[in-house]
Amino acid sequence: MVAIAVVLGHMTAAALYDPKDPLNEAVAAFHVQASGALGDLYAPVLSLTTGDAERPGLLGHVRGLRFIRIETFDTDAAVTITELLRFGHSWAAVHAARPSAAHPTGRFLLT
DSSP states (O other), X not given: OOOEEEEEOHHHHHHHHOTTSTTHHHXXXXXXXXXXXXXXXXXXXXXXXXXXXXXTTHXXXXXXXXXXXXXXXXXXXXXHHHHHHHTTOOHHHHHHHOOOSSOTTOOEEEO
16 A cells, blocks of 8 residues: 555644544544554644634644644745646645645645
8 A cells, every 4th residue: 555645724634623523533534544654644834824823722733743744834835835826726725735845746635
């Protein structure tokens, strides 16, 4: 089995944060798979910031979870995202699923 790379959008991060969210169990399953080395789970800091604005405490909660890699928002990310935004993609999709050196074709976006 090939490990896949999955990125949490701000809504799926919120679902993972809130045990009463109807999608919590489904998103938690991705976290369990990442803990078993069956995939890589990423959370862009910009998505987490947006989620934390809506649900205070979300950023700190996800930051404290093992097996989730928090991605920074740096100048390289800003350049790539700006280019993709010009092509009409949403900010959430381009920040979360943008190509990188490690994932040149992008990753799956869980939203």
